[in-house]
Structures are given as structure tokens and as C-alpha cells.
Amino acid sequence: MNSDTQKGFRVEDLKAYFGKVEALHGISMAIPFQQVTAIIGPSGCGKSTFVRCLNRMHEVTPETKVTGVCLWQGWDLYGPAVDPVEVRRRIGMVFQKANPFPMMSIYDNVVAGLKLMGVRNKQKLAQTAEQSLLRAALWDEVKDKLGQPGTSLSGGQQQRLCIARALAVEPEVLLLDEPTSALDPIAARKVEELIYDLKQSYTIVIVTHNMQQAARVSDRTAFFLLGELIEYDKTALIFTNPREKRTEDYITGRFG
Amino acid sequence: MNRYIALKKRAINRLAQGLCLLALLASIVPLVTILLDALARGGSALSLAFLTELPRPVGESGGGMANAIVGSGILVALASVVGLPLGIFGGIYLAEFGAHRFGHFIRFLADVLSGIPSIVNGIFAYTLLVLPFRHFSATAGGFALGLMMIPTVARTTEELILRVPTTLREGALALGIPYWKMVLRVVVRSVRGGILTGILLAIARIMGETAPLLFTSFGNPFWSFNVFEPISALPLQIFNYALSPFDEWHAQAWAGALVLITIVLGLNLVSRLIMRFSK
């Protein structure tokens, strides 16, 4: 372990529950700082649940529980005095289906987070909007129509808009929950290139059921199965020389 | 034999459908008749003077219902002070926190409240706001009308909020904003068109109400902008003129009816347009 992993996420014996059902059975892993970590596995293996624990979104669903340790840069995300709102501001999330706010324009969508936090300065808002849209590789396509409704964009553009919106609140982490599964291959490619650029400045965790995507985009990959972490290593190793048979079976398409 | 039966069945079908058509006409004819009658009988009395002048004392001719029209507006404003905050926030409570027995109980009571005859609401407002002060007032009338607004506005708000998809809520929360901000400034904002529609429809309903005003805001032949004084209202004025023995006042009652119908139907139409627009 190098000092990078000290700086990233450290998760120990993390368990997540839906009511009485234990969905994650004690996950322990360290997610390195400013790298891309992919979570792969078949449907229902708990990868989305895991990632939603990282920004305390899991508890938004009624009758859920999280136990164990989850640290970001040494900060205990589930500490008793910690406000989940603050966690979510610093650890951003982009969802599987792009969800721009329907009643807002492109510009309003991007700055929505900032406005809701109380930022009023028009200049700062405009600046942040432009920066975020640039970082999300969307600026050129929308700069002349910022007043149009967010929903008037194509699927891929909407997803990049959501990324811009998430970036605007200046998080340290970006959690991406199957961000391209609803997109066509070209739009998906654009998002993947974006991810590659973003890792210069953000720690990225991406959930994906597309193994080729994981192989293309990530530095490390974790394989989940039925709520357990089976194997976690450098991406190249996972895909060329996995240690566990179950990993190998999944990667070679024998199930899932 | 078979043919005879088939013909008989067909005849019965025709008869049944014909009766249904008659029924439909019976449902529509009164509406058309009333509208046409209002135009015919009130059109002559409707004039700019009617809309801008005060009523003349008994025996004098001319005059109008300007104070009644304005009075209705003031009463609606007063009713909204009661009805809108309680209705909207009550609806938010039911949508966000009302998924248990107590919430169902409140929903049930909202139905009860909306089923209370408006004149009984007037009695309640009377005992609360007229008796203690021994004074009729616009406030008492506004309160009675506001009581009627609360259940409809709450119901509309609740239903609209419940239809907002979870993805919208999660998207907002994931940006790092508190729960209450998410509800007020994202969820409610996304359905504000529908809420406005509900409000307009509630206003249309209370604008036409006369009964609760009869012994709360009572009526006033002059201009009144003091909410602690009695105030005139359009339906009230129509009622008084209709029962009077003067032909001219009858015509003015019809003119007032035209104005009232226009306002009420106008509000209904506008709210429908808003609904279509916000889709």
C-alpha cells in the first residue's frame, strides 16, 4: 500500500441492510486517491448499494442501515456529529439514468447545487457554470443555448449535464453508478474519455456491468458477488490473471 | 326466431342508447339555458358604469356593483391568507410524513372538512369572529371561505408531490442539500404549475359562495377596505338584488351573474391552460 491509499477511502467491515436483509456482508477495501476504481459484478451483487454507502445515500431509502467503518481521507463519514448533507456535498454522485431537473434550464441545472447552498453572486455562478460544463466536455455544445430546458438535450448530453451539475459543487469524489448503461456507444465513449480526464483532479468510483468499460477506464477493479468483495486488484491483473475462480468465471462470461 | 330476437335486441340497444343521449342533453341543456338567459337578461344592464359605480339607494336608478366585485377580491385575498399556507404546508406534510395511521386520519378529516356545508362554516366563523366582537367583518367572511380552501389545496398539493419521481429527489440530495430544501425548492418547485391550478380552482369555488357570507361579512353598500368592517361581495349582492321587488335591480342581478360567471369560468379555463402548458 502506498500513501495514495491512505489518502483515499478506507472501508472496514462495511455492512448494509434493507430492513432485516443484509445486502453487503462486511466489505473491506481501500480506494486510492485520484484514481479510477471500478466495481463490477452481476446484477444484485451489491455494487450500487456499496457505492451509495460511500456518500450516505443508502440511508435515504426507508428502513435501511449501515454498520462498519467508512473513512474518506481519515474523516469518519458516519461519525455521530457528521451531517450527511456535508458528506454528499464533498462526495458527488451521478446516477444511471440522467436526471436533470425538469423545470430548469441547462444553466439553472448546472448551478442548482450552488444556488441551493446559498451562493448568490451572479458572477461566481456563471464562472462555475462555465468551468463545470468545460470539465464535463459539454460547454461547446450548449454554450449558446444555456437557457433551454435541461431535458431538451440528448441522453448523452443530459448525462454530461448531470456530471457538470455534480462538479459545480466542487466535490472531492465522483461516484458514478452505471453512468453509461442508458447511453448509445458513441455517447458512452464520450463519457469514458471524460472520466479519464477527470481523474487528474477527482477520486472516481465507477459501478459498471460492462467489463470492457471497466478494463478501459479504471486503474483498479473490484469484483463483487452476492454482497461480498471477491477480488480487488490492479485492473490489468484482474482481467488477465485473476486469482479467484469466481472472478475468472465472471470475466470470461460463464455466468452473470 | 333468431332473426326476430336479433332485431329485438337491436331495437332495445337503440332505445337504450337513445335514452342515454337524452340524458346527456338533459345534462347539457340547463347549462346552456342558464348561460343564454344570463346574457339575455343581464346583457342590457352590463355597462362600464355597472362595473365602476356603487349601488344606488332604494328608489334611485342606475348604479353598479363595483364595490361588490372588489369586495369579492378582498375576501378571496383574506381567505388565501388562511387557506394557502395551511393548505400547501398541510399537503406537504401529508405527502412527506403522512404515510402512517395519523396521516390517514388527517386525510379523512380533510374530506370531512370539505364536506361540511358552507353555511355551517359560516356559523363557525360567526361564533368565532363575529359574536365575540359583536361586529360583522370581512375577516370573518374570509375565514369561513378560507376553511373551504384548505382541504382542496392540501389534497392537490399532496397528490402532486407524491407523483414526483424518486430520481428527482435523489439527484437533489446527492448534490449535498438538506432534506427540507430538497422538498421545498426542488420537489414543490417542480409541481408548482399543478399547485397553481389547484389554487385557481379553489378560488373559483369560493368566489361563488354566498351562504357563509350572509352573517359574517354581511354586505356593505359602500366602498370598504377595512377588514374589520362588513364588506360587499358579488354573489351576495346578486342574492339581495334578486330578492328585491325592483325590476331594475333584477336586471342588475343578472348583470352581476354574468360578471361572476365570467370570472369563475375564466379561472377554470386558465387553470386548465396552465395544466396543459406545464406538461
Add this chain to the structure above:
Amino acid sequence: MAKVNALSGRKPRRRISGDLIFKRATLLAALSIPLFVLGSAIELTRGAGEAIRRFGFSFLFQTSWDPVNLKFGALPFIYGTLVSSLLALLIAVPISLGTALFLAEIAPWWLRDPLSFIVELLAAIPSVIFGLWGIFALAPWLRSTAEPALKRTLGFLPFFQGPAYGIGMLAAGLILAIMILPIITSVTRELFLSTPVPLKEGALALGASWWEMVQAVFFPHARSGILGAIILGLGRALGETMAVTMVVGNRPQISLSLFAPGYTIAAVLANEFSEADSNLYLSALIEIGLILFLITLLVNGAARWLIWKSGWAAAKGGSGP
């Protein structure tokens, strides 16, 4: 881009109390509803107290209404309220059912919504305008045409005897019928529209004619819902004030004849409440109001329960108990 480490010391109390205030504020607003319902019941009972103590149960069965000598009885008003409302139902229900069936089954699809809209527009017309029309259009017509005709043909029945003023119970019943048409029609229409297609097709496939299918499928499916709609209409008719006041004749008497003037609870409240010149008078009026409150409570409760039972909650615009 990475922020400096911020260890967990940050106090979240500001934010959490925001959520708490929100929850409390909305709860308070929602609590206004039970408050007002309870408040109405309490104030009505209190106001009626003097009359209740003075007259007791006999209040419900006395027929004299004498403000001068302070003798009060509610029977004429209860009678008038029930009769006018039942008459309204008798007239409105067949028309509503027929209209609903037309709108749901017979009308071409492009006419359905516009026609339904027009029928519902009737519900938007204020009561006082119905009353106006009743005084100047309906009552004269009744006096000159309809009531004499009824007298000629059905005059052997006690319902159609006596002088024909135009104003009276029949006028009130007719106007009420027109006013409750929309609500019964729209609820029934929704019920009919929700009849499962497989049921309809099953009947047709067996060789049923259209009308036979309607009888076999629509009516049973919607039966308790229709009953609920009818009772809903009844609830509305019971509380209707202005239109009734203007055409019912305002005479506290009990008469079998529909041509005779009568009085309803809502009408007497409308006419005499602001004129009540003694505490007992006012108290008697409030007690009458309390009776109306309780009657409508019962009727609306029954209606809602029936509609909920038939699985159709959206028609009334909300969820069941």
C-alpha cells in the same frame, strides 16, 4: 481541486434543526384540519346548548317555528331538507347514469373529453346563479306550464295537489337535481371507464347485445361505487343553500304536495340567522345547523366508504381511510 482535510468536528446542528423546523411547521399546518373540524363541532354544540337544554329531544319532532313566542321545532326543516334532496336524487340519478354511460361507452372518442368538460362546467356555476335562474326562469315556467300539466295528469296523487305557485318543493328539487348532476355523473363515468376490458369482451363474445353487456358487466362492476356516488350527491344536496333558499318558498310547513312551499335547514339558516333577535332564537338556529352538520357527516362518510370499497378512490380526488 482536493479540499484540505476537515475532520469530523463540524457541528451539523444548524442543518438538522432546519429539517426539524420543517417537519414541525408542516405538521402544525396539517393539524389545522382536525382543529377546525373539532372546533366546528364544539362551537356548534356550545351554541346550540341553550336550545338543547330548553327543548330536548322534542326539538326534532316539533313543527312550530315561532320566533315571537320562542317556540322552536326543527321538523319542518328536516322534512324539507330530506324531501327536496330525495326528490333531487330521484330526478338526477337516472339522468346521471344515462349521461355517464353515454360519455363512457357511446360517445365517439373525440367527443368524450369535450362533452365531459361541459358537463363538469355545470358544477362550476355558483349556487346563487342557479337560484337566480330558478326565480326568473324555472319557477314561472313551472307555474305556467309544468305544474298545471302535472296536476291534470297526476293530480289524483297527493304530491300534485294544491295551488301551483311555481315556487316550492318541486322547484327546489329540480334545481338541486341540476346541481348534483355533475358530481354523480363524473364519479359514475370514471367507474364505467374503469370496467375491465376482458369482462366486456367476455360478455360480447358470449353473444350479448350492447345493452345486455351493460347490464351484465357495467352495473355489477360499478354497483357499490354508483351507490357511493349517489350518496355523495345526496350529501351535496343536503347542504345546498342559496339556490334552494331562492325557490323553495321559505314557509316552515310540512305538506305532501310538491307544489307547496317549504323550508330546508340551510334555507332557514340563510334567511333568519342574521335576524335572530334573542339568544334562544339564535341557539335554536345553531342547533338546526348542528343537525345539518351531523347529517352531512354521516352521509358523506357513508359515501366515501362505499366509493373506497368499490376500489375507486380517485373519483373523489383522494385516498380512502
